[in-house]
Amino acid sequence: MNTVFNHSFNSIVELRHILSVLIACACGLAIGYERKARNKQAGVKTHVIVALTSALMMILSKEAFLDTPAYDTSRVAAQIVSGISFIGGGIIFTRDKKISGITTAAGIWATAGIGMAIGANFWIFGIFCSLIVVLVQLVTHSNIRNHVIYQVKILIETNDITLPGRIYSKLGVFDFRKSNVELKEQLDNGSYDILISIENDKEISVVDVEKFLFEYDKNLKIKELKLKNYVK
Structure with a gap:
């Protein structure tokens, strides 16, 4: 040894x-x-x-x-x-x-x-x-033509625990490159923070995204919204 x-x-x-x-x-x-x-x-x-x-x-x-x-x-x-x-x-x-x-x-x-x-x-x-x-x-x-990817991340607050699943199911209908809905944490007031991430080959309209979200919950609160473009 x-x-x-x-x-x-x-x-x-x-x-x-x-x-x-x-x-x-x-x-x-x-x-x-x-x-x-x-x-x-x-x-x-x-x-x-x-x-x-x-x-x-x-x-x-x-x-x-x-x-x-x-x-x-x-x-x-x-x-x-x-x-x-x-x-x-x-x-x-x-x-x-x-x-x-x-x-x-x-x-x-x-x-x-x-x-x-x-x-x-x-x-x-x-x-x-x-x-x-x-x-x-x-x-x-x-040798490949540069391709721009558009990315949006939205952090929302809602009282509806079923909202992440319903939003994710609806996002699957759209032809996005990637989409994800993540339940981040439960807040002290009983509401929930949800992070929504979307990537697409075409530019994403923030107005359309907000309209889409408020259709599911008119009382939700958008806490943070980030837009990012990168070349693949």
């Missing part, structure tokens, strides 16, 4: 490990920034954490158990693949017969592989692969 934790300090080796983690974070930052700029599910924080953790696990699998030759170090690195598969599966989802999140999931998978490569001291190879991932994203999107 004691031999497993018998780790002597070596400043050069530790510096190499720190540099590996920093380089992995930089690569994850580059990939994540491109995803974040396109308003995807996983952005900078996710990619940086995945790259950092992958590099860390790879370093541990290589050098943490050098004093125990019988220990299978590949098991530690192998768990990275299992963990990333779990995360990637959570990003991909299907709605209205449309599948989304595949590219983002693949990007996280690639980020994990890059982090592992850098953790194994293949710095140049990891940086090169990061550049390839970013360049492929930029080139493919540059």
